[in-house]
Amino acid sequence: MPPPTPLSPPELSYLYTSLALSPPIRPDLRTSFQFRPIVAECSFLPHCNGSSRICMAEAGECIVGVKAEVEKDATSKYATVIERDKWIEVSVEVAGGGASGPGSGVGVGGISGAGGAAGKDEGDGGAAVWLKEGLLAGGAGILDRLVISKGWHWKLYIDVLLLTPTSHPPPLLLSAATNMALDSTFLPKLISPHDVDDIPAFSDDWGISVPLYEPSTFPRPPMSLPVIAVGDNVFLDPSVAEIAAAEVGLVVTLTLADAEGHCDIVGVRGMEVGRGGGKEGERKGISRKLLRQMVGACVREAGDVIKGLGESTRQQMFRA
Amino acid sequence: MLTPRPTRQLPTSPGHHDLTSLNLHREYTLSTYTMAAKAPDRRRNNPPSHGTTLPVFLSTSSDVVKPAPPTRPPDEIRKIFLRTGLISSVTGSSFLEIAPLKLSVSVLGPRPLPRSASTPFAAQAILTTEVKFAPFASTVRRGYIRDSSERDLGSRLYQALVGAIRRDLYPKSRIEVVVTILDSEDEGDDVNTVCIDEDGRAVEPRFWDVGRAERALGVVLAGCITAASAALADAGIEMFDLVSGGVASVFADEDDAKGKGKAGVAQKRYIRDPAVAPPDGNTPLATCVLGYMAARDEISELWISGKLSTKGGTADMDELVDEAIAAAKSSRGVLNEAAKERVQFIVDKVQSQSTEDPSTTSGGKDVEMTG
Known part of the structure; x- marks a missing residue:
């Protein structure tokens, strides 16, 4: 069963359509690869x-x-x-x-x-x-x-x-x-x-x-990023409603490999999504091209995200 | 490693055998005699009333038991045995065998959801999947309650199948897929275990076998996916496409993995349908398992574990995924044959009926469509 959402089928359909547009419109007006604070x-x-x-x-x-x-x-x-x-x-x-x-x-x-x-x-x-x-x-x-x-x-x-x-x-x-x-x-x-x-x-x-984890040694602890796809669009940091409307989803686990923010993939797993209530779209799985797009998006963005979190940790640890 | 193997001592001569059993018998009767005066004593372990022969443990030293060197080329998967319709009490069933792995799949349903207040309305069929290792399926005994890895396999199998089934055709009903693994490639015993000699000479003689559990579980999961698709087809449940499972692992030369390799291209080796033990001189990097719908060219379930560099974007991952897809395509051939066999069986049955009764000649083609 898909994750429970309070959304009705018409709402899901609306959300699906707006996410499948080019360019897509997310409910909170974020860009495709933007994370929430x-x-x-x-x-x-x-x-x-x-x-x-x-x-x-x-x-x-x-x-x-x-x-x-x-x-x-x-x-x-x-x-x-x-x-x-x-x-x-x-x-x-x-x-x-x-x-x-x-x-x-x-x-x-x-x-x-x-x-x-x-x-x-x-x-x-x-x-x-x-x-x-x-x-x-x-x-x-x-x-x-x-x-x-x-x-x-x-x-x-x-x-x-x-x-x-x-x-x-x-x-x-x-x-x-x-x-x-x-x-x-x-x-x-x-x-x-x-x-x-x-x-x-x-x-x-x-x-x-x-x-x-000795500072500035690699690899750092891993981090998992969820990524979903609706139509031809790929979204990072999806919200609960977006997951319910998504066609396919993955969780990509990455770890920082060097100081410049390059990451190694240490795991990819399928994520369960709502499939837009089951009616929308013809997609039943991930094509190879889409897979490349989804993982590629994670790889590009993960460096900054993990580095940002690490920076915040370091500031708090050595503040005193 | 010492693997004690209990072997019953064989009698060298009939006379010798009689003597031993006689001696033992006398000993036991002596001890039972003193106790037999009262009621049987439940606080003690009573010896058997007849004599026993002592087990002799033969040590299997490493030069005796040696696994046969792999004769299979890396791009070839193991031979698969797949049969459907072996369990008559369920809607659909299949049995799959890949070298040591043996598993059977039962599909129950589609059947109506129970009418109760707690049952939600389901516009689409609800799929449940369950994977269970038989307690004797691996070296380390598995309990009867599913452990976390079995639950994990179950939810992956769900993910692989749920997209392929036309669930909207079966509203308010449930489809259950139950997988029982009867035998599996040895995953237990020395998984991720390092043995150290008592005299401390070899502190860490073996490379820690990264990804061993993943390879073992990956082969099991791929088998589950393939067999479950066959069972679903056998049950006559409508699907968009059959899902076949594929596994591939990537290995690197030991020197490269330790960073001693030159900065050039690391020598990578892709192996489809890998055995649990890594090939000599190679360090496992990552394993990919996927459920693949060949007719649609879509991946329904993906599981990559290990370490893949992203220096060239997602190129490393793409190569590994392509290998796993190739493995899945190979097993798809077997899956097609299994599905075809079943359809042929039904067609033959209907035709033999129609020769007996010429009025039902139109029935044959209808049945062929549902398979």
Whole structure:
């Protein structure tokens, strides 16, 4: 089922037509690739290693806390087995009960929809799965940073709390908040030697704590941008109503690859859209040309968006 | 890796065998005798009343078990076995086999939505998809409750199929697609796991196998998409086009991946329908899975995971997507045959009926249209 919208079929049809025009007219008169303003705050939860709060248009609000724990590698008699994909745990909680709340969890994930699920078994619509996938894809640079010393590593808990389940399309909101929280994560400095497998010791001076993502090193934490297409037009940062009217949608996950703002693609996923109520258009999937346009638009714009968010994080972190 | 393989010790001679079982038998009867005086003791694990032979664990050292080197060219997909209509109690069904992967798909419906206050009005058919690994389908046992990766596969399958079905022809009804994976390529055990020798010589002997889970799940998802399309066709549900699944992975030379390669063009290798284990000396970069409607030249579901450079715009991604589309086109041939087989079956059935009863000769062509 498409994400629930309060729009009636005639309204959807009107929206579809205006978005398919050349040039298109968006309901809030933005240009095709224009993002809406956001309020971003970081490092405000005292009990977390890193945290962020993002507010977006359409009353979207999300809080992320990153906590790190010291963990020993699982050692058996003959071999040390390091299951590195278990070093990061992502959970997405939807305020208001998630699956039982308004919207029944449908469309909360947004990505490849919670639609199709037979039961209401998942409030986050699989958001935790793709957030983690984006983090681990692309060489898994983050996992190398979690190694403390021989036999010890950090276990990272990324807890996402989505305060407004159905308002803002979550991919951008959740990934921006996770990006900022990881960017502001600091771990205590190791003071025992690296190559000893004793229990590691850490400095209790937070002034010399080390950032998880060293500034001006690459790649940076990933970020997912939703992109939709109506007719021949491609739109970034779509609103809920635009997603309901869209024919096809993608979520492109990117990470900053160098200081000039070039990005690497680390993931592309289909996004569930409303298909204009099901009547409009003849398109049933994405043609190769359209795919190139949609991903190309994300690649062009992502550099500025991620860099802007990173800049804001840095200003807040080093303001004091 | 040591894989203990329980092997029952074979008797060297009949006499020897008798002796062992006799000895064991006597031991057990002794212990059961003392307990048998009272009612059976439920607090203890009672031994079996008959003798047992001890299992012998043979270690399979690495030189014994070695996977056969891939003989398949990189642009060729594995052979697919696809049959429809094997489950008679559902509207449509299919069974698919690609080397180790085995899965069966059932399509239920279209059937009316339950009449209750909580059921919303549906102008189009509601599609639900469910993917479940059988508990014995992989090395690590799967539970009966669907885990997050199974739910994820289900929602991707939904995305792949939902656009292709003419849902507006089935208002107020629901179509259910249920996929059961009976066997899959070994995804568990040492996925993304690094083994370290006890003496600490080899700290990290293997490259961390990036994207192993993605390749394994990708092959499964592509199989699900192809088989589900066949089952939907078998159920006679009207569709815009059949959706076939395709997977492709891109690998780079190990030196290039570590940045040692010269600044020139990195040697890239595209492999369609990749095996879980990466080819020797190659580092996986990215995997692409898609659902492709060949007659419309449209992608209904896309999933790329891995790292793709955007130095040349979207060129890297385009190449990978083109490879996956080529893989999907190859499996489309099998899908067409499976759909055709079913139509042929119905046509034959009707024709054999019409030879018995000449009054229903007009029926044959109608049936052919619905397939």
